[in-house]
Amino acid sequence: MEFTEQFPIVFQALNVGFLQTLKLFFVTLLGAIPLGLVISFGSMSRFKPLSYLMKIIVWIIRGTPLMIQLLIIYFMPGLMGHNIWGGGESGRFLAASVAFIFNYSCYFSEIYRGGIQGVPKGQEEAGLVLGMTRSQIFFKVTLLQMIKRIVPPMSNEIITLVKDTSLARIISLQEIIWAGQSFLKGNQGIAGVIWPLFFTAVYYLIFNGILTVLLGQLEKKLEYFR
Amino acid sequence: MAILEAKHISKKFERTQVLKDISFSLEKGQVLSIIGSSGSGKTTLLRCLNFLERPDGGVILVNGETLFNSDDPETTKESEIRRKRLHFGLVFQSFNLFPQYTALQNVMLAKELLAKEQPDYKARKKEIHDEIEAEAKKLLDQMGLSDRMSNYPHQLSGGQCQRVAIARALALKPDILCFDEPTSALDPELTGEVLKVIKGLADQETTMIIVTHEMAFARDVSSQVIFMDDGRILEQGTPQEVFERPKEERTKQFLSRYTNG
Ligand SMILES: Nc1ncnc2c1ncn2[C@@H]1O[C@H](COP(=O)(O)OP(=O)(O)OP(=O)(O)O)[C@@H](O)[C@H]1O
Numbered sequence: 001m002e003f004t005e006q007f008p009i010v011f012q013a014l015n016v017g018f019l020q021t022l023k024l025f026f027v028t029l030l031g032a033i034p035l036g037l038v039i040s041f042g043s044m045s046r047f048k049p050l051s052y053l054m055k056i057i058v059w060i061i062r063g064t065p066l067m068i069q070l071l072i073i074y075f076m077p078g079l080m081g082h083n084i085w086g087g088g089e090s091g092r093f094l095a096a097s098v099a100f101i102f103n104y105s106c107y108f109s110e111i112y113r114g115g116i117q118g119v120p121k122g123q124e125e126a127g128l129v130l131g132m133t134r135s136q137i138f139f140k141v142t143l144l145q146m147i148k149r150i151v152p153p154m155s156n157e158i159i160t161l162v163k164d165t166s167l168a169r170i171i172s173l174q175e176i177i178w179a180g181q182s183f184l185k186g187n188q189g190i191a192g193v194i195w196p197l198f199f200t201a202v203y204y205l206i207f208n209g210i211l212t213v214l215l216g217q218l219e220k221k222l223e224y225f226r
Numbered sequence: 227m228a229i230l231e232a233k234h235i236s237k238k239f240e241r242t243q244v245l246k247d248i249s250f251s252l253e254k255g256q257v258l259s260i261i262g263s264s265g266s267g268k269t270t271l272l273r274c275l276n277f278l279e280r281p282d283g284g285v286i287l288v289n290g291e292t293l294f295n296s297d298d299p300e301t302t303k304e305s306e307i308r309r310k311r312l313h314f315g316l317v318f319q320s321f322n323l324f325p326q327y328t329a330l331q332n333v334m335l336a337k338e339l340l341a342k343e344q345p346d347y348k349a350r351k352k353e354i355h356d357e358i359e360a361e362a363k364k365l366l367d368q369m370g371l372s373d374r375m376s377n378y379p380h381q382l383s384g385g386q387c388q389r390v391a392i393a394r395a396l397a398l399k400p401d402i403l404c405f406d407e408p409t410s411a412l413d414p415e416l417t418g419e420v421l422k423v424i425k426g427l428a429d430q431e432t433t434m435i436i437v438t439h440e441m442a443f444a445r446d447v448s449s450q451v452i453f454m455d456d457g458r459i460l461e462q463g464t465p466q467e468v469f470e471r472p473k474e475e476r477t478k479q480f481l482s483r484y485t486n487g
């Protein structure tokens with residue numbers, strides 16, 4: 001088959017794969033951004049057993065490869081006799097989402113912790129002395145300072161996440177790498193072709209380019225104070 | 227009647243007894259300076275008065291009202307403390323301005339949040355906001371900052387920041403305004419402008435407690451001076467008494483460091 005004939009077929013298949021990549025990306029963010037906050041509050045808790053538990057979880061998740069976590073989360077329930085994920089692509093997506101959300105919320109929690117602890121104690125004290133309530137102090141004084149601190153490290157993690165979604169290939173999630181690889185093995189009459197796999201890089205590059213610009217703008221917006 | 231009475235205040239951190247049986251009183255319109263070497267408990271005392279620390283023992287009365295009595299659990303409730311704090315203002319050594327707000331917004335913020343608790347807030351929203359803004363502008367003007375109101379803290383010098391912080395504390399009209407070494411974080415050439423503003427407040431009979439290492443200033447501005455040493459009030463009196471005729475050997479030693487230095 002000529003390249004010009006291959007291209008539309010490949011393009012179509014890669015688009016479908018990339019849609020799955022994007023879905024995993026957004027679901028992970030949506031889950032990990034709030035869950036990370038819960039974990040960070042847990043690890044800063046004055047109730048020692050809770051804070052130790054959270055710190056151990058974070059240590060395990062950050063200390064092992066995401067790929068292994070994916071495999072364990074996807075296959076372990078089945079091996080133990082309860083396939084909780086259900087079959088097919090939706091089952092794989094569910095398992096991948098859980099693994100990614102867990103993994104990323106642990107990374108986010110550490111970033112949040114840095115952001116929260118980085119706001120000087122004097123800010124809260126100034127608020128208290130001015131008769132503000134703790135919630136007023138959080139929302140009106142410390143929150144924006146925390147956001148400003150966490151935007152740059154979060155941007156890094158978010159861009160890493162875009163690329164990390166490709167790890168879901170290990171449980172055969174039909175994301176863009178899977179789609180690209182399918183033309184190696186044979187798909188719609190195209191086989192033994194490697195360029196579609198290489199071409200997936202363009203998708204990542206463009207998407208990360210857009211994210212970099214958007215996150216950069218957010219960072220700029222917060223530059224009006226120090 | 228004294229505007230402030232502190233009786234037998236004590237405070238312990240872990241194993242160190244930082245405040246030991248501190249008692250003093252202050253009349254309305256007077257200025258009390260607290261001097262003493264590093265670690266003698268001056269900051270802790272101000273923080274206790276502002277309820278940033280909870281005294282282990284003692285009584286705090288303002289205008290005859292018992293704000294805190296360690297023996298009366300009714301007065302030590304967390305929920306009541308916020309209202310009680312409003313009797314005091316505190317200006318920090320490190321300013322602690324809110325960086326994301328302009329000078330004017332810094333002065334207005336707390337007042338506006340408090341105004342929301344008024345029953346007629348919804349009906350008079352605009353009017354209340356305008357009043358608060360007008361007052362805040364007046365205060366900043368009084369601090370010599372009329373052309374700096376829309377600047378953010380990072381665009382201001384240390385001396386200007388501290389003057390904004392003073393305006394911010396004054397906006398809530400506290401009965402007693404406390405200063406914790408207000409000029410210690412400033413370059414010497416910026417110290418004067420802040421001290422001048424505080425002197426101005428003293429001339430208007432603002433009741434103040436000032437922790438300071440500026441001995442000449444303390445002597446000039448105070449009606450009363452306390453010398454603290456190791457968590458105790460070692461000597462107390464008029465500036466003349468404490469600076470010119472100190473009774474205690476420790477006080478003499480401490481003051482000599484300033485005159486000879
Ligand atoms: N939160 C705390 N926990 C434990 N110890 C504390 C705490 N705050 C203060 N201290 C101790 O209490 C003592 C008195 O401290 P404080 O800050 O009140 O002194 P100070 O007179 O203000 O000193 P300086 O002139 O250096 O500001 C010091 O020994 C200090 O180490």
Ligand SMILES: [Mg+2]
Nearest residue numbers: 268269270406
């Ligand atoms: Mg101090």
